[in-house]
Amino acid sequence: MIIHDENIEYSDLTETNQDIDMRRLVLVGRSECGKTTLKQVLRGEKITYHKTQYVSQYDVLIDMPGEYAENLDLAHAIALYTSESDVVGICISATEPYSLYPPNVTPYANRDIFGIVTKIDHWAADVDQATRWLELTGCKKIFHTSSYTGEGVDEIIDFLKIKHKKEPVHKIMQEIHDETFGKLTKIPSYFVE
Ligand SMILES: Nc1nc2c(ncn2[C@@H]2O[C@H](COP(=O)(O)OP(=O)(O)OP(=O)(O)O)[C@@H](O)[C@H]2O)c(=O)[nH]1
Numbered sequence: 001m002i003i004h005d006e007n008i009e010y011s012d013l014t015e016t017n018q019d020i021d022m023r024r025l026v027l028v029g030r031s032e033c034g035k036t037t038l039k040q041v042l043r044g045e046k047i048t049y050h051k052t053q054y055v056s057q058y059d060v061l062i063d064m065p066g067e068y069a070e071n072l073d074l075a076h077a078i079a080l081y082t083s084e085s086d087v088v089g090i091c092i093s094a095t096e097p098y099s100l101y102p103p104n105v106t107p108y109a110n111r112d113i114f115g116i117v118t119k120i121d122h123w124a125a126d127v128d129q130a131t132r133w134l135e136l137t138g139c140k141k142i143f144h145t146s147s148y149t150g151e152g153v154d155e156i157i158d159f160l161k162i163k164h165k166k167e168p169v170h171k172i173m174q175e176i177h178d179e180t181f182g183k184l185t186k187i188p189s190y191f192v193e
């Protein structure tokens with residue numbers, strides 16, 4: 001939890017206080033596979049259909065049109081936006097009749113990649129098939145989600161969280177001092193008579 005209350009004393013910021021940051025996620029996947037709807041659920045927005053026509057950057061989320069993954073000329077831009085992110089979510093709908101992704105392509109990205117099977121609530125969903133396609137693509141970690149029922153969404157949010165201890169500034173400064181200048185002030189033994 002990030003504490004914004006200015007009345008809180010440094011001493012109140014004990015070691016149990018945690019600061020939580022989110023890793024920046026870029027969603028990649030075929031058009032209509034459910035990226036924008038998933039983005040809306042992840043951000044707690046109302047679900048409304050909106051065809052993505054350009055790359056949209058939010059605080060910790062980048063949503064791009066499916067055409068970027070489908071069209072070789074546009075696909076180069078994916079590399080650009082993965083470098084703007086911390087993790088890449090490769091999406092595949094559980095209803096898709098084929099996989100867009102060639103086998104073992106994940107090592108080409110310079111960011112961590114995980115898979116997302118979307119639309120698992122759909123009557124035509126074949127979750128096992130979609131999961132196997134993502135495994136073939138090279139995804140080691142795979143989430144199964146439905147933006148309609150909310151299933152799997154919390155797991156993605158937890159995965160994106162980076163928890164670290166919130167320390168008072170003076171304590172951090174003291175540690176830095178001890179590690180740098182503090183060490184230098186010790187007189188080396190060969191100078192001591
Ligand atoms: N059953 C079901 N339908 C979904 C789900 N998520 C999205 N949809 C539907 O799938 C359609 C496409 O969803 P979008 O989120 O716009 O897909 P997209 O990947 O952003 O598509 P582009 O913007 O064209 O790349 C919409 O009609 C959504 O309502 C889901 O979890 N379950």
Ligand SMILES: [Mg+2]
Binds near residue numbers: 063
């Ligand atoms: Mg979209």
